[in-house]
Amino acid sequence: xxxCLVDGMTTSIMVATEMVRDLETARxxxxxxxxxxxxxxxxxxxxFEGFNRALRAVNKELKKSMSRVDYSIVMRHLWRLNDTLAxxxxxxxxxxxxxxxxxxxxMALNGGALDxxxxxxxxxxxxxxxxxxxKKLQCLLREHGLASLLDGxxxxxxxxxxxxxxxxxxxxxxNCEYDLVTLRELRMGGVWDTxxxxxxxVSRFLQFQTSEEAAQEVAWLYSAPxxxxxxxxxxxxxxxxxxSQYGIRPEITLPGVREYGFGTPMQWGNPRRxxxxxxxxxxxxxxxxxxxxIEGPETVGGEGSKVRIHRSEGxxxxxxxxIFRPRPQLLEVDDYGLSISAIEKPSDxxxxxxxxxxxxxxxxxxxxxxxxxxxxxxxxxxxxxxKYDQFRAASExxxxxxxxxxxxxxxxxxxxxxxxxxxLYYLRVHANPQYIGPGTYDIYRRLCVxxxxxxxxxxxxxxxxxxxxxxxxxxxxxxxIRKRLETDRDWEESCRTEHFAVIEGTxxxxxxxxxxxxxxESMCESSELGLRKFVIAESPSDxxxxxxxxx
Amino acid sequence: MVTDAMSLTHRPNWVATACKIGAELAAKxxxxxxxxxxxxxxxxxxxxxxxxxxMAGALTAPPKIADPKAILGETFRxxxxxxxxxxxxxxxxxxxxxxxxxxxxxxFQSGGYWRKTDHPILRLPAGVxxxxxxxxxxxxxxxxxxxxxxxxxxxxxxxxxxxxASHCLSPVVIVGESLEYVDKQRQVLVDQAERWFEPDVLPxxxxxxxxxxxxxRVLHHPYSYLTTxxxxxxxxxxxxxxxxxxxxxxxxxxxxxxxxxxxxxTVVLVNRRVWRSDLEAAQNTLxxxxxxxxxxxxxxxxxxxxxxxxxxxEDHGEVFGRRNDDFDYGGD
Numbered sequence: 001x002x003x004c005l006v007d008g009m010t011t012s013i014m015v016a017t018e019m020v021r022d023l024e025t026a027r028x029x030x031x032x033x034x035x036x037x038x039x040x041x042x043x044x045x046x047x048f049e050g051f052n053r054a055l056r057a058v059n060k061e062l063k064k065s066m067s068r069v070d071y072s073i074v075m076r077h078l079w080r081l082n083d084t085l086a087x088x089x090x091x092x093x094x095x096x097x098x099x100x101x102x103x104x105x106x107m108a109l110n111g112g113a114l115d116x117x118x119x120x121x122x123x124x125x126x127x128x129x130x131x132x133x134x135k136k137l138q139c140l141l142r143e144h145g146l147a148s149l150l151d152g153x154x155x156x157x158x159x160x161x162x163x164x165x166x167x168x169x170x171x172x173x174x175n176c177e178y179d180l181v182t183l184r185e186l187r188m189g190g191v192w193d194t195x196x197x198x199x200x201x202v203s204r205f206l207q208f209q210t211s212e213e214a215a216q217e218v219a220w221l222y223s224a225p226x227x228x229x230x231x232x233x234x235x236x237x238x239x240x241x242x243x244s245q246y247g248i249r250p251e252i253t254l255p256g257v258r259e260y261g262f263g264t265p266m267q268w269g270n271p272r273r274x275x276x277x278x279x280x281x282x283x284x285x286x287x288x289x290x291x292x293x294i295e296g297p298e299t300v301g302g303e304g305s306k307v308r309i310h311r312s313e314g315x316x317x318x319x320x321x322x323i324f325r326p327r328p329q330l331l332e333v334d335d336y337g338l339s340i341s342a343i344e345k346p347s348d349x350x351x352x353x354x355x356x357x358x359x360x361x362x363x364x365x366x367x368x369x370x371x372x373x374x375x376x377x378x379x380x381x382x383x384x385x386x387k388y389d390q391f392r393a394a395s396e397x398x399x400x401x402x403x404x405x406x407x408x409x410x411x412x413x414x415x416x417x418x419x420x421x422x423x424l425y426y427l428r429v430h431a432n433p434q435y436i437g438p439g440t441y442d443i444y445r446r447l448c449v450x451x452x453x454x455x456x457x458x459x460x461x462x463x464x465x466x467x468x469x470x471x472x473x474x475x476x477x478x479x480x481i482r483k484r485l486e487t488d489r490d491w492e493e494s495c496r497t498e499h500f501a502v503i504e505g506t507x508x509x510x511x512x513x514x515x516x517x518x519x520x521e522s523m524c525e526s527s528e529l530g531l532r533k534f535v536i537a538e539s540p541s542d543x544x545x546x547x548x549x550x551x
Numbered sequence: 552m553v554t555d556a557m558s559l560t561h562r563p564n565w566v567a568t569a570c571k572i573g574a575e576l577a578a579k580x581x582x583x584x585x586x587x588x589x590x591x592x593x594x595x596x597x598x599x600x601x602x603x604x605x606m607a608g609a610l611t612a613p614p615k616i617a618d619p620k621a622i623l624g625e626t627f628r629x630x631x632x633x634x635x636x637x638x639x640x641x642x643x644x645x646x647x648x649x650x651x652x653x654x655x656x657x658x659f660q661s662g663g664y665w666r667k668t669d670h671p672i673l674r675l676p677a678g679v680x681x682x683x684x685x686x687x688x689x690x691x692x693x694x695x696x697x698x699x700x701x702x703x704x705x706x707x708x709x710x711x712x713x714x715x716a717s718h719c720l721s722p723v724v725i726v727g728e729s730l731e732y733v734d735k736q737r738q739v740l741v742d743q744a745e746r747w748f749e750p751d752v753l754p755x756x757x758x759x760x761x762x763x764x765x766x767x768r769v770l771h772h773p774y775s776y777l778t779t780x781x782x783x784x785x786x787x788x789x790x791x792x793x794x795x796x797x798x799x800x801x802x803x804x805x806x807x808x809x810x811x812x813x814x815x816x817t818v819v820l821v822n823r824r825v826w827r828s829d830l831e832a833a834q835n836t837l838x839x840x841x842x843x844x845x846x847x848x849x850x851x852x853x854x855x856x857x858x859x860x861x862x863x864x865e866d867h868g869e870v871f872g873r874r875n876d877d878f879d880y881g882g883d
Contacts, residue, residue, distance in 0.1 A: 016739070019735050019736070019738075019739040022600075022739075023736075023739050023744070025597075026599040029596040029853075030565035030853040031563070033851075034564070034851045216826065216830055217826055219823075220596075220826050220829070224595075224822075224824045225596070248826075248833045249855055249857065250838075251594070251855040419837075441809075445809075
């Protein structure tokens with residue numbers, strides 16, 4: 001009894017202590033945000049420049065001569081190099097910490113098929129023979145009169161977890177106990193006197209985002225900082241640190257930046273971004289103009305055997321495609337059995353992974369399919385009983401009202417005034433047979449106001465009910481497929497030898513299992529009037545079924 | 552425990568700013584249906600301690616109690632001081648004064664008590680549960696409150712009862728998640744930094760009752776904590792007119808039923824370190840430059856504010872909150 005009481009008191013004292021610490025941290029966070037000073041320090045690194053040039057030459061050749069290199073483990077490593085290439089020029093400091101490990105692999109790879117391989121090996125050796133610039137951090141800061149930022153201060157050095165041990169090995173600082181933290185730990189943790197960022201931190205998000213989107217992800221470093229002084233170490237050959245990239249909200253005043261050691265920057269760029277910029281369609285509604293394409297075996301669908309992944313406003317979207325109409329899913333096997341999961345972004349498509357592609361047209365939109373094979377609607381109709389047709393009529397009525405509104409001249413401007421960033425989408429989407437209706441009540445209400453349609457709660461309820469039942473049906477069908485694949489395992493051998501398998505059954509129609517053999521990127525053709533434009537005209541966060549529009 | 556640097560006597564700039572914003576917004580009149588009211592999206596380096604500070608500021612503003620608009624002889628449900636030691640729900644009738652000298656003066660009668668029409672009485676919206684719980688205050692609590700009333704520098708109301716009831720009838724509502732943690736923040740502020748607050752607001756900030764987190768007991772306390780789904784199941788709650796509504800996150804604001812407290816001035820805390828929320832808030836809001844709020848002028852750099860005027864909408868009983876996505880294809 002007494003012990004319980006003591007334990008209880010100890011706990012409450014600990015909680016109180018923590019709360020007081022939280023108050024102190026909050027106070028400091030506010031004060032730090034008011035006085036933050038950013039120091040952008042550039043290091044010169046000729047060997048890195050040479051390495052980078054060689055790597056880019058390999059990349060160029062790699063792209064040209066894909067067929068000369070076997071689809072094997074070598075390919076994976078080369079693609080990894082490709083990724084490194086995409087990000088390194090912008091942010092070499094952290095990326096290069098992985099150097100010894102990565103470069104050992106480079107040397108061990110059989111890249112002899114590429115003419116530029118020898119240059120890369122030479123450049124790699126040269127790079128490894130010099131000290132990593134992080135080693136000289138203290139000297140570097142002293143050189144610029146910034147030694148006081150480290151001496152006796154409470155310092156946090158930010159590096160990704162995978163580079164932690166290498167960073168600790170390289171970093172030599174005296175009179176300073178530093179905490180090696182990840183970006184997440186910095187965000188969630190306490191406050192320090194100085195934060196040292198190895199690189200701008202943007203690069204780690206660049207694989208699937210534009211640099212603007214990636215910058216937004218780390219904008220808090222400069223608007224909600226964890227220390228009064230933030231030192232950003234970058235490469236003098238890279239892009240100059242530009243704090244204006246990190247402004248999400250115009251009402252937030254960004255801190256001043258002092259620059260040290262910058263010369264004329266090299267004109268490196270992210271090759272992926274450059275491609276996009278050069279060929280981006282000039283249509284105002286197109287947000288991003290390129291797709292990743294996952295290539296499956298030819299036998300699945302001839303030329304169209306590709307799954308397109310679309311990027312829109314920072315999110316990766318796997319749309320319904322003409323050949324693979326329903327969105328593909330990923331089949332995984334683990335100790336607990338089979339799982340079929342949704343695919344959100346290109347990194348979810350592992351080379352060698354198995355895609356589940358339903359050919360029975362089981363998408364959740366309306367579509368005009370063969371009713372005999374249309375399992376989604378069959379299940380939804382059964383669940384809603386007699387109300388399905390009634391709800392669908394309400395939804396179709398709303399679509400026809402949208403169609404009427406689309407013919408009125410003022411609708412475009414009214415939608416824009418109502419806060420829709422891409423009015424064209426709503427003026428055209430009614431023509432898409434798969435469109436069910438607005439994704440949220442808020443959008444429905446705003447559409448009604450903007451397009452002068454009478455707002456009726458019941459109409460939205462009908463749309464919502466149909467969508468909800470279609471989704472439940474989707475789950476049900478996935479479950480049926482999973483059970484079938486668990487009981488009948490012939491597909492495993494087929495996938496191993498032929499890279500694909502076809503399963504047919506009642507309740508889910510025809511399913512193709514296709515092994516991912518390669519991932520490529522490509523531009524999407526776009527036309528002013530084509531339905532495809534719907535796909536890329538709207539942000540996914542808007543909550544619409546825009547993905548159904550690919551034709 | 553508190554470091555020397557943390558002065559508990561000197562009110563820091565960020566505390567003063569938060570209190571000023573709370574006070575100015577709470578002083579704005581509640582909007583009628585179809586009228587517009589300000590929503591301030593406050594971008595801050597941390598959301599911690601901001602909600603209690605905004606609340607403290609708001610409680611310095613005069614309470615806003617709507618006229619019950621009763622007609623003579625009408626009996627209706629209202630919340631008011633019960634004549635003993637409680638603010639609670641009552642059945643009230645508007646009658647002519649029972650005493651000779653007040654024979655023609657309308658008064659509210661409830662049980663054996665009569666109140667003048669300028670006393671705080673708030674008509675309850677339809678649908679409020681018949682029994683909203685037992686007594687909130689015991690005699691000792693009430694003695695403490697009366698003692699605090701006597702110690703006030705300026706006594707704004709003729710009695711402790713009227714003073715207390717008028718604040719309870721115009722509460723500050725905090726909506727969000729982890730509300731126990733928010734209440735602990737309030738407690739720590741009281742324990743560690745009492746001098747940061749105006750003396751007249753201390754009785755409310757010190758006030759601590761478990762019922763403040765009970766959505767069914769709104770209007771019985773000077774402030775209430777509500778979870779994000781409290782308004783979904785309580786249509787009556789959506790029609791309450793608080794003095795100020797504070798959403799502790801963009802997500803909490805986004806998930807609200809649109810008609811909830813739509814007449815009351817609102818502050819939405821947007822934590823800059825939760826970058827997705829910060830970005831979403833930035834993309835979904837527009838700063839209305841025509842709205843001039845004195846408290847936002849000359850704010851420290853740690854604060855960023857965006858003000859939108861939004862329409863007060865009537866509640867029709869629908870509970871469609873906004874969902875985050877519509878991307879579900881039948882996968883696990």
